[in-house]
Amino acid sequence: MSGEARQAVAPEGVHxxxxxxxxxxxxxxxxxxxxxLGLDKEVEKAAEAIPDARARLNYVASMTEQAxxxxxxxxxxxxxxxxxxxxxxxxxxxxxxTWFENPMELDQARQLVNDTRGYLxxxxxxxxxxxxxxxxxMMAQDFQDLTGQVIKxxxxxILEVENQLLQVLLESVPEGEERDALRQRMEDRxxxxxxxREEASLVNGPQLTAEGDGIVSxxxxxxxxxxxxxx
Amino acid sequence: MDKGMSILVVDDFPTMRRIVRxxxxxxxxxxxxxxxxxQEALGKLKDGGFEFVVSDWNMPNLDGLEMLKQIxxxxxxxxxPVLMVTAEAKxxxxxxxxQAGANGYIVKPFTAATLEEKLNKIFEKLxx
Numbered sequence: 384m385s386g387e388a389r390q391a392v393a394p395e396g397v398h399x400x401x402x403x404x405x406x407x408x409x410x411x412x413x414x415x416x417x418x419x420l421g422l423d424k425e426v427e428k429a430a431e432a433i434p435d436a437r438a439r440l441n442y443v444a445s446m447t448e449q450a451x452x453x454x455x456x457x458x459x460x461x462x463x464x465x466x467x468x469x470x471x472x473x474x475x476x477x478x479x480x481t482w483f484e485n486p487m488e489l490d491q492a493r494q495l496v497n498d499t500r501g502y503l504x505x506x507x508x509x510x511x512x513x514x515x516x517x518x519x520x521m522m523a524q525d526f527q528d529l530t531g532q533v534i535k536x537x538x539x540x541i542l543e544v545e546n547q548l549l550q551v552l553l554e555s556v557p558e559g560e561e562r563d564a565l566r567q568r569m570e571d572r573x574x575x576x577x578x579x580r581e582e583a584s585l586v587n588g589p590q591l592t593a594e595g596d597g598i599v600s601x602x603x604x605x606x607x608x609x610x611x612x613x614x
Numbered sequence: 615m616d617k618g619m620s621i622l623v624v625d626d627f628p629t630m631r632r633i634v635r636x637x638x639x640x641x642x643x644x645x646x647x648x649x650x651x652x653q654e655a656l657g658k659l660k661d662g663g664f665e666f667v668v669s670d671w672n673m674p675n676l677d678g679l680e681m682l683k684q685i686x687x688x689x690x691x692x693x694x695p696v697l698m699v700t701a702e703a704k705x706x707x708x709x710x711x712x713q714a715g716a717n718g719y720i721v722k723p724f725t726a727a728t729l730e731e732k733l734n735k736i737f738e739k740l741x742x
Contacts, residue, residue: 518640518726521633521636522633522723522725522726524629524633525629525630525633525722525723525724526723527627527629527630528625528627528629528630528701528722529701529722529723531627532627532672532701585671585679585702585704585706585707585710586671586672586677586702587672587702587704588672588701588702589701589703589722590701590703590704597704597705597706598703598704598705599703599704599705599707599708599721600703601721602720602721602724602728605703605708605719605720605721608705608708608709609708609712609719612708612709612712614712
């Protein structure tokens, strides 16, 4: 083995290799203990929870982005309407002011009157369109509820991960105060968790994707299902 | 149909309660109160005076389904129309809600048009 060869070369090498061998032995011992105690399964579960947490965060990021886009698009559509209402009114007002300072011929006045009437007829529709955009902005805020639910669910997942890792930690700490304190901490957390897990499995929050068995992806599907059930 | 009817909106997220309240206002219903979970809602409903309930499902203390079941089990409240508006989107959810006596089920995210349509459908069925 190369270790032996180095041993013959320099005195410092002896100490260094001893350490390497010892570390190797400890690592093997740790691995064996973990397997014996079933802790490698715990770590595996913890690792598996990470993709779920990632999917949830992805959902939150995309929902918030969509909501922002929706709101900004609505603003883009509403702004020109408001500008038009404003500028046309200002123009007509100016023309009327000018007319009053110097009342003009009937024909020219008629044009101003027609323009003004045209404006008054156009305003309600423009105002209604703006209102529609305001409604759209309001509806876009529904992301807050959906992302909030997903985040709550994710907290549960993270708690579970923490639990698994604490379990591993617990087993690796020698008997004594430190271990008892850790065990107490885990028990407290477990009590809270068990309560949560006993809640109905019907409470899952928003689905992250629309695919999957037993998942309904839109209102039409809900209506169809209700029709099927005879409701 | 009486647009002055008193409606209770139940959801643990204030933003959602606010959105539903605004939509109801757009449709002419201004007599709206709020509750943040099934427990608070039952308290308010028992005091009386409500003619319609719009409720979320996923809430702390008492969720929407449990609240619905308790409403249907109470002599004084059992005829109260209840419209579920929720993110719960598994078939088993819809089945459970229908069997528990929900008058309608809207899945989030929803549109103003959907809310109006489902409300009207419920009023029609109740002959209001």
